[in-house]
Amino acid sequence: MTAMPIQRHIDLTPYNTFAVAAVANYFAPVAGRDDLRAVLDGAGDRSRLILGGGSNILFTRDFDGLVIKNEIRGIRVVREDHDHAWVRVGAGEDWDGFVRWTLRHRLYGLENLASIPGAVGASPIQNIGAYGVEVGDCLEAVETIDLTSGAPRCYQASECALGYRTSIFKQPPRDRYFITAVTFRLSKTARLVTRYADVARAIEGLDPADLDAEMLSDVIRHIRRSKLPDPDELGNAGSFFKNPLVAPDQFAALVAGHGDMPHFSEPDGPVKLAAGWLIEQCGWKGRRVGACGVYPRQALILVNYGGARGEEILALARDIAASVKSRFGIDLETEPRII
Numbered sequence: 001m002t003a004m005p006i007q008r009h010i011d012l013t014p015y016n017t018f019a020v021a022a023v024a025n026y027f028a029p030v031a032g033r034d035d036l037r038a039v040l041d042g043a044g045d046r047s048r049l050i051l052g053g054g055s056n057i058l059f060t061r062d063f064d065g066l067v068i069k070n071e072i073r074g075i076r077v078v079r080e081d082h083d084h085a086w087v088r089v090g091a092g093e094d095w096d097g098f099v100r101w102t103l104r105h106r107l108y109g110l111e112n113l114a115s116i117p118g119a120v121g122a123s124p125i126q127n128i129g130a131y132g133v134e135v136g137d138c139l140e141a142v143e144t145i146d147l148t149s150g151a152p153r154c155y156q157a158s159e160c161a162l163g164y165r166t167s168i169f170k171q172p173p174r175d176r177y178f179i180t181a182v183t184f185r186l187s188k189t190a191r192l193v194t195r196y197a198d199v200a201r202a203i204e205g206l207d208p209a210d211l212d213a214e215m216l217s218d219v220i221r222h223i224r225r226s227k228l229p230d231p232d233e234l235g236n237a238g239s240f241f242k243n244p245l246v247a248p249d250q251f252a253a254l255v256a257g258h259g260d261m262p263h264f265s266e267p268d269g270p271v272k273l274a275a276g277w278l279i280e281q282c283g284w285k286g287r288r289v290g291a292c293g294v295y296p297r298q299a300l301i302l303v304n305y306g307g308a309r310g311e312e313i314l315a316l317a318r319d320i321a322a323s324v325k326s327r328f329g330i331d332l333e334t335e336p337r338i339i
């Protein structure tokens with residue numbers, strides 16, 4: 001077999017939704033396991049970075065090593081019973097395209113995750129979530145190739161250590177396991193999750209019998225359009241910080257001074273605070289600093305107004321985190337990968 005051509009000096013601006021400029025010294029699109037093997041044979045011991053849709057990454061510098069762009073396609077029902085279908089999806093499939101596919105095939109569970117940018121292969125990495133659902137709710141298995149040995153390894157969902165915006169794939173050693181396919185267990189009967197405040201508000205007054213999964217995903221698309229910037233129009237990577245989790249006693253002290261602080265508590269567990277609210281309270285919402293800024297309709301989203309460098313966006317993020325720390329004593333954790 002002929003080795004895949006590895007491209008040189010590729011501008012990554014079109015490959016990241018922040019649309020920041022960075023150059024990959026080496027770059028290789030990979031459409032299947034054979035491509036991957038050939039690329040690895042030609043790659044030597046260069047450092048590697050795996051890229052899907054580039055919607056959860058911030059480049060603050062050029063990447064000297066090899067960027068492997070996942071383009072593995074294919075959607076296939078691999079097993080079925082009376083209640084469920086198991087669907088195996090190539091990691092390079094577009095996430096939202098797959099969500100639309102599930103609805104067309106009357107398979108349910110992912111409707112609340114409509115319109116999240118990126119590729120299917122990245123979905124388990126931070127256990128993508130929105131509007132009361134996480135991908136872990138429907139995840140069956142994640143197929144990977146160990147890039148150091150070339151060996152395949154399949155992780156069952158229970159082995160992935162899924163949590164709020166985390167999994168084993170987000171921990172070191174990153175870029176060792178290349179996710180090639182993900183299998184989802186989808187339901188043939190829709191069980192609609194409508195408890196998230198924005199969703200409940202949007203469907204208020206509607207007879208629940210009149211709501212179906214397609215309508216719910218349309219409602220969610222509409223909510224998202226109203227508060228999140230479209231990366232094709234304004235560079236961004238979604239939420240820049242995770243919502244912080246604090247211990248109940250720390251929360252009690254915080255809420256004593258800020259009775260209107262939005263929060264989501266689990267019984268006996270930590271309390272999740274809204275980072276967007278904390279950032280807004282510190283006066284950042286809508287502020288512009290040079291070519292970047294804080295989105296006027298959602299303070300958790302940093303945007304590139306055009307030509308911002310990754311370092312500028314990171315410097316803004318650090319200033320925001322410092323003011324939240326100084327005002328509330330809370331450390332914000334970055335959500336996107338910083339390179």
Ligand code: FAD
Binds near residue numbers: 049051053055130237
């Ligand atoms: P990339 O940005 O390409 O990669 C992210 C990380 O995963 C990198 O570390 C990369 O090396 C690694 N990676 C990617 N593919 C592979 C692979 N095949 N194998 C191994 N490692 C890999 N996220 C949510 O959870 N909920 C939301 O509601 C949400 N809304 C968003 C809205 C907007 C407007 C934007 C821009 C982003 C949003 N995100 C959201 C974040 C983002 O869409 C998700 O994290 C998405 O899963 C990232 O996919 P990607 O393919 O773009 O990943």
Ligand code: EPU
Binds near residue numbers: 130275276
């Ligand atoms: N809020 C403010 N000001 C703001 C933004 C938010 O006060 O500028 C308050 C809202 O009023 C609300 C609370 O914060 O009370 C939560 O806001 P919202 O519903 O907009 O959600 P979020 O917590 O800011 C999270 C996820 C999103 C996901 C939505 C919907 C994280 C880090 N972010 O945002 O995910 O789409 O909930 O479930 O958990 C992403 O991860 O990239 C992402 C966009």
